[in-house]
Amino acid sequence: MDLSVSVVARETSQGLGPVFGLNGLPRPMPPKTIKKPKKAVLFFEVEILDAKTREKLCFLDKVEPQATIAEIKNLFTKTHPQWYPARQSLRLDPKGKSLKDEDILQKLPVGTTATLYFRDLGAQISWVTVFLTEYAGPLFIYLLFYFRVPFIYGHKYDFTSSRHTVVHLACICHSFHYIKRLLETLFVHRFSHGTMPLRNIFKNCTYYWGFAAWMAYYINHPLYTPPTYGAQQVKLALAIFVICQLGNFSIHMALRDLRPAGSKTRKIPYPTKNPFTWLFLLVSCPNYTYEVGSWIGFAIMTQCVPVALFSLVGFTQMTIWAKGKHRSYLKEFRDYPPLRMPIIPFLL
Secondary structure (H helix, E strand, O other): OOHHHHHHHHHHHOOOOOOEOOOOOEOOOOOOOOOOOOOOOOOEEEEEEEOOOOOEEEEEEEEOOOOEHHHHHHHHHHHOOOOOHHHEEEEOOOOOOOOOOOOEHHHOOOOOEEEEEEEEOOOEEEHHHHHHHHHHHHHHHHHHHHOOOOOOOOHHHOOOOOOOHHHHHHHHHHHHHHHHHHHHHHHOOOOOOOEEEOHHHHHHHHHHHHHHHHHHHHHOOOOOOOOOOHHHHHHHHHHHHHHHHHHHHHHHHHHHHHOOOOOOOOOOOOOOOOHHHHHHHOEOOHHHHHHHHHHHHHHHHHOOHHHHHHHHHHHHHHHHHHHHHHHHHHHHOOOOOOOOEOOOOOOO
């Protein structure tokens, strides 16, 4: 073997020159990898001012462009622990609308130095807790009057029972309604907002608990008189109540299936194979339509003025909610069905 070839081979194996192939020709050297310079990340600066006094509350430096409003709220909480994220409202204008938690900083109409305005929403409580409190109260209160516990109707009527069948049927319907609501709160409803102001629970409970006591007092009173048209009126009312309760539950299930768990996704609700959901063809909020129908049936069954007033007040409030949701659907979805009305087909 030629000594010069062995020397060259040894040198090339040590990286001192080209590497020869089997044919005796030098192999081409692999191209040198050129490291690409890293792109500089443009951070944002976020200034948070009090919406009322314009006082500077916080200055956040080096906030990532992809940061969401929810993440900015968490950063703000670190400097002001008394204002946890749920009670914060951040907005671009002191009198403007609150930004959504999922809004991304760099997609907002702000520069690299963003100014946000803070408003305290007050102490918050979860929607689940509010609903459970609202619905458990009427269930318990109504039963107190039904069993005629002492100090309500007088000692001679303590723990006595009504002789009218409609009174017992009304108790079953009322209890069923609120038990259904409690179970739906725990296992069916998916809330787009996690909390609501704590003060609202007192207003809501006053409404539900107060009306429950008022109607229960008269329906279970020892001097209560049955409906004018007797059993026929009760049977008709019971049919309305049961159908509307089934319809209300069907709509709640359809709305639940429309939104994945843990998501705030909004879609246009459409009828399913369940006939009770076909009301979606005509109204945007058939759950409210069925809810009002249930209480109208209960009012006809009991022929009780407090129940009728409760139905009227509930209808008024649910109409306001339905109109708001209907406007929201029209604004968000261009292809929203034009024939739908908020709560009453063809009318309202």
